[in-house]
Amino acid sequence: LQQSKPLLDASIGNGKDNPVKKPDKYADWSPDPAQMALKPDVSGNEINGLGEHDFRRPDFVYWADGPGITAHWDMQKWFYGANTKPLMTQARVERAKLDDLDIAAKAPNRAAGDASHFTALAKSKAREVGAALVGITTFNKDWLYRGKECNLPRVIVMGIAQDYETMLQAPDDPAAAEVVKQYGTCQSTAKLLANWIHQQGYNALTHFGPMSGLYTMVPAAIAAGLGELGKHGSVINRTLGSNFRLTSVLTDMPLDGDESDIFGADAFCENCQICVNICPPKAIGAEKQWVRGVEKYYVNFDKCLPFFNETAGCGMCMVACPWSRPGVGDNLLNKMARRRRVDA
Ligand code: SF4
Ligand code: SF4
Numbered sequence: 484l485q486q487s488k489p490l491l492d493a494s495i496g497n498g499k500d501n502p503v504k505k506p507d508k509y510a511d512w513s514p515d516p517a518q519m520a521l522k523p524d525v526s527g528n529e530i531n532g533l534g535e536h537d538f539r540r541p542d543f544v545y546w547a548d549g550p551g552i553t554a555h556w557d558m559q560k561w562f563y564g565a566n567t568k569p570l571m572t573q574a575r576v577e578r579a580k581l582d583d584l585d586i587a588a589k590a591p592n593r594a595a596g597d598a599s600h601f602t603a604l605a606k607s608k609a610r611e612v613g614a615a616l617v618g619i620t621t622f623n624k625d626w627l628y629r630g631k632e633c634n635l636p637r638v639i640v641m642g643i644a645q646d647y648e649t650m651l652q653a654p655d656d657p658a659a660a661e662v663v664k665q666y667g668t669c670q671s672t673a674k675l676l677a678n679w680i681h682q683q684g685y686n687a688l689t690h691f692g693p694m695s696g697l698y699t700m701v702p703a704a705i706a707a708g709l710g711e712l713g714k715h716g717s718v719i720n721r722t723l724g725s726n727f728r729l730t731s732v733l734t735d736m737p738l739d740g741d742e743s744d745i746f747g748a749d750a751f752c753e754n755c756q757i758c759v760n761i762c763p764p765k766a767i768g769a770e771k772q773w774v775r776g777v778e779k780y781y782v783n784f785d786k787c788l789p790f791f792n793e794t795a796g797c798g799m800c801m802v803a804c805p806w807s808r809p810g811v812g813d814n815l816l817n818k819m820a821r822r823r824r825v826d827a
Pocket of ligand 1: 715761762763765767787790796797798799801
């Protein structure tokens with residue numbers, strides 16, 4: 484097969500066909516000086532290892548659960564003060580109630596069953612308690628933030644769907660509230676699944692955003708078959724696109740791992756610039772870059788963060804991605820298959 488032409492010209496979801504537009508009010512956007520005065524001396528890109536050709540574990544860069552953990556804590560505090568939109572504030576109140584959701588103690592005896600038995604039950608349970616996507620993989624310690632440790636051998640990674648019509652209003656309040664709400668679902672889903680694993684007599688450790696300081700979930704999601712890394716720095720799933728949030732449970736329950744799902748999103752990104760063009764602070768790189776020993780798409784942290792903070796979480800790139808439009812994934816896959824046949 485010779486790839487002589489782009490797999491697609493990314494016309495689906497682009498231009499007038501794409502319901503996500505960059506609002507005019509952000510055409511000449513520049514960061515609020517009050518926020519920029521809180522910028523730390525160190526670049527977030529340096530913390531993330533941009534330009535490093537050798538592998539190292541990642542460093543936790545944002546969404547700390549208190550001061551003294553990340554360099555950008557003062558900017559995170561500014562986010563809380565600046566974003567008091569009513570729907571988002573109400574969603575935060577609702578989400579906080581989930582902090583009280585307890586996980587039962589582990590049962591003293593392990594339930595009988597082999598890996599295929601527990602895999603079917605765990606995936607069914609994950610969907611029952613809120614997951615739209617679920618995959619399993621061996622836990623790779625390379626994903627742990629430096630200084631963190633975890634000896635559980637497997638991870639169940641789940642995708643929590645966001646309402647597309649609501650997310651179309653990103654970065655405004657209804658979308659910001661939807662993100663907070665679905666982060667709540669991330670918490671409840673992980674806790675309810677961990678509860679079930681404990682009932683079977685196995686260890687379980689929940690890990691979900693946004694305060695996710697143990698390990699970086701994107702590579703785990705890719706390894707677990709949830710999708711591929713997009714140019715916008717999020718996972719692209721073949722059915723949900725990027726319109727979902729990640730949550731996970733680490734465990735020693737015997738489970739079968741999934742294969743990664745390389746369906747063509749990376750190849751599609753090569754010829755698509757939708758997220759690059761829609762991002763107001765121009766944070767999304769058009770080309771892959773070296774990050775801690777891996778050449779991959781990367782979002783400039785220092786450019787994204789001020790806009791992200793000012794708009795209560797932005798999310799425009801995730802919803803503008805053509806794969807995120809409901810029902811479009813199959814259409815894109817069919818077109819890519821036809822183009823491959825023509826080029827073969
Ligand atoms: S989330 Fe960040 S990278 Fe994505 S569009 Fe908004 S500012 Fe740009
Ligand atoms: S991640 Fe960006 S470049 Fe890739 S398909 Fe989505 S919008 Fe296009």
